[in-house]
Amino acid sequence: MARVELAVYSLLEVFHKYAAIEGDLLQLNIRELQTLLQRELPTIKQDDPLSEMDSNHDGEVDFEEFIIFITKSTASKWESYVRQLLKGTRNEKLEDETSTEKAMTVLIQTFLQYASKEGNPLCLEIKEMKHLLKAEMPTLYKCFTSHHRRTAEIMKMLDTDGNGEVDFKEFMTFIAKFALAVDMAVIRTVASSGT
Numbered sequence: 001m002a003r004v005e006l007a008v009y010s011l012l013e014v015f016h017k018y019a020a021i022e023g024d025l026l027q028l029n030i031r032e033l034q035t036l037l038q039r040e041l042p043t044i045k046q047d048d049p050l051s052e053m054d055s056n057h058d059g060e061v062d063f064e065e066f067i068i069f070i071t072k073s074t075a076s077k078w079e080s081y082v083r084q085l086l087k088g089t090r091n092e093k094l095e096d097e098t099s100t101e102k103a104m105t106v107l108i109q110t111f112l113q114y115a116s117k118e119g120n121p122l123c124l125e126i127k128e129m130k131h132l133l134k135a136e137m138p139t140l141y142k143c144f145t146s147h148h149r150r151t152a153e154i155m156k157m158l159d160t161d162g163n164g165e166v167d168f169k170e171f172m173t174f175i176a177k178f179a180l181a182v183d184m185a186v187i188r189t190v191a192s193s194g195t
Ligand SMILES: [Ca+2]
Pocket: 054, 055, 056, 057, 058, 059, 060, 061, 062, 065
């Protein structure tokens, strides 16, 4: 079903849709950023979103800065999601969410679905990690297997603290790296097509 890849593509799409409104096509200026947050992430209240996100202080938000912000926001969404799940107060109302919120929820739900199969229900053990990648990130998985990457090597990329399981934060760090690589590949393709 490739739900994770589709969620990442929709995050890319949202960034570029708003970044292309005016000025630099690959950066969000303050106006574009405010429009994006109002329309796509209405529940996130940010007094000064630009200084929050603009880590290189150039007055604009590039895709890397955007995806890091999304990663952090998804990680805090994960925490409240799991808390509600444990209390049994979780109510699914995906239809009210914007495409960006949906992408974040899909990342959380897909991770949980695979993580809860065995061992720690909130972490991916190696087999769960492999199943998730194979089914939900098939393009990346095929790329790994065509380079003869072993599952243990792939696991090392995700399990950055080396404790033998992938927690949600580690997963989102991996997703951010993947999103950046996809974004760069897309930009390179567009640039080389001479438009
Ligand atoms: Ca910046």
